[in-house]
Amino acid sequence: MGPVLDNLDAYLSGMRTTATLTVVSFGVALVVGTLIASARISPVVPLRWAGAAYVELLRNTPLVVLMFLYYFGLPKIGLLFSGFTTAVLALSLYTGAFVAETVRSGVNSVATGQAEAARALGLTFPQTLATVIVPQALRTVAAPLGSLFIALIKNSAVAFTISVPELNGRVDRLITDTGQTIPLLVGAAVAYLLLTIPSGIALGVLERRVAIRR
Amino acid sequence: MTAPVLADALGPKAKRRAAAVSVVVAAVFAAVAVVALRRFADRGQLEWDRWRYFFKPQVLEFLWGGLYNTLSLAGRAMAVAVAAGFVLAMLRLARNGLLRWTSATWIEVFRGLPLVLQMFFAYLGLPKLGVDLAPSQAALVGLALYNSAILAEIFRAGILSLDRGQREAALGVGLTEGQAMRHVILPQALRRMIPALVSQLVTLLKDTSLALIVAYDELLRRFQLAAKGVTPSAELQGFILAAGVYIVICFSLSRFARRLEVRQRRRYRAGTIGVAGVEELTAVAPAGPGGAPTV
Numbered sequence: 001m002g003p004v005l006d007n008l009d010a011y012l013s014g015m016r017t018t019a020t021l022t023v024v025s026f027g028v029a030l031v032v033g034t035l036i037a038s039a040r041i042s043p044v045v046p047l048r049w050a051g052a053a054y055v056e057l058l059r060n061t062p063l064v065v066l067m068f069l070y071y072f073g074l075p076k077i078g079l080l081f082s083g084f085t086t087a088v089l090a091l092s093l094y095t096g097a098f099v100a101e102t103v104r105s106g107v108n109s110v111a112t113g114q115a116e117a118a119r120a121l122g123l124t125f126p127q128t129l130a131t132v133i134v135p136q137a138l139r140t141v142a143a144p145l146g147s148l149f150i151a152l153i154k155n156s157a158v159a160f161t162i163s164v165p166e167l168n169g170r171v172d173r174l175i176t177d178t179g180q181t182i183p184l185l186v187g188a189a190v191a192y193l194l195l196t197i198p199s200g201i202a203l204g205v206l207e208r209r210v211a212i213r214r
Numbered sequence: 215m216t217a218p219v220l221a222d223a224l225g226p227k228a229k230r231r232a233a234a235v236s237v238v239v240a241a242v243f244a245a246v247a248v249v250a251l252r253r254f255a256d257r258g259q260l261e262w263d264r265w266r267y268f269f270k271p272q273v274l275e276f277l278w279g280g281l282y283n284t285l286s287l288a289g290r291a292m293a294v295a296v297a298a299g300f301v302l303a304m305l306r307l308a309r310n311g312l313l314r315w316t317s318a319t320w321i322e323v324f325r326g327l328p329l330v331l332q333m334f335f336a337y338l339g340l341p342k343l344g345v346d347l348a349p350s351q352a353a354l355v356g357l358a359l360y361n362s363a364i365l366a367e368i369f370r371a372g373i374l375s376l377d378r379g380q381r382e383a384a385l386g387v388g389l390t391e392g393q394a395m396r397h398v399i400l401p402q403a404l405r406r407m408i409p410a411l412v413s414q415l416v417t418l419l420k421d422t423s424l425a426l427i428v429a430y431d432e433l434l435r436r437f438q439l440a441a442k443g444v445t446p447s448a449e450l451q452g453f454i455l456a457a458g459v460y461i462v463i464c465f466s467l468s469r470f471a472r473r474l475e476v477r478q479r480r481r482y483r484a485g486t487i488g489v490a491g492v493e494e495l496t497a498v499a500p501a502g503p504g505g506a507p508t509v
Contacts, residue, residue, distance in 0.1 A: 043224065043232050045236055056465055060416075062420040062460055064426070064434060068438070076259055076449065077450070078253065154326075155328070157329075168334075171334075172334065185335050185339050188331055189331060192327050192331065197326070
């Protein structure tokens, strides 16, 4: 494990970048996903279409294609972003589509009496959604959202294709420089598991906290 | 879809308001589209030359080959992953504690690592261990490693989703464990898993695009190569077209998965395990409204 210990700081900085990339993208994805899900169930027809179109388009495009499209494409129309921002954009818009579907299924699982009661109190559609339905929906889908977070950690590795120095990119670089392929790859695997396993445990705890038993 | 009672059935006033909001929203979308198109046009990105390039016969043939490679890689990877995933699932459900523990660890590790890393392992790591792989083989190994772990969990979820009574009854009429598995449990469980398997095939198909990092000539790489060094530059156009191709294929496949699932729900009343991001499949999903998110 010499090569790993020699490059410990590269590993740590890679892990830090991966963690930042994941957390920021997930935050944005939650917002995007919730908005899209709300659009998909709203009484306004064009919003529903737009929501559905968004989900189908983003979910059926490979993540690398999105990365390339934004990384090489956006500058062509005069929008310049750093590699990191581009990666956040691609990861969060992609994950947002999955979040939207998850939240929507959560909304469907909220008892109809809740919406009826909210309507009876005179809340409007946006109020019903924002104060009654979505908070409950988010709690019911805590588990699948947690899985999306773990998936996002893994997906963030794709960002190395647009030269973001996250964990995987760092290791790729070290392999090119030193040729110590096997130990470096094993180190990368351990580093990823060090990110995913504690996240899994933490999410499990969180999930038990917020879960609503039905 | 219609959300139940999220909003009252619209009265005349509310209908007018919804219509008004619809018009405003539609107008906003149209405005955004116009701004975007203007932006493309101002920078010459709508010039026909940049797009036409990809429809030249030689280029088209080149891309066609890429699509063939993508589909064949997906097919082979799926076949290997299904076989290996099945074996892993059986081991994980075995009586023997050592087998169970080994396969559980194997599954958790390979499910928890990024696919990219597993491709690197196949492409850069295996040669160091004396196994030289061509790009197509490295891509196959990477995809199969990762997906067999995922599919193993789908198989396991499918088997565990059956009522305990099925196995107990089978044993009760004198079948052995193996016979009960073969004749009673698997036929029912496999049927439940089909939609989830098709849906995982969609994910796998999307993931084949990562094979470009091991220099396998699949569709995306072919688009990238085709757009390289062309004047006027056509990178943006190439990636838009590439996205289009993937969307058409994956959308149709997802639709198919969804149809299968709906048909099965109706026909067998008992559930299927949900077609969803596979992530949701780790738990056994109950059928019926409000179960696991579907499609």
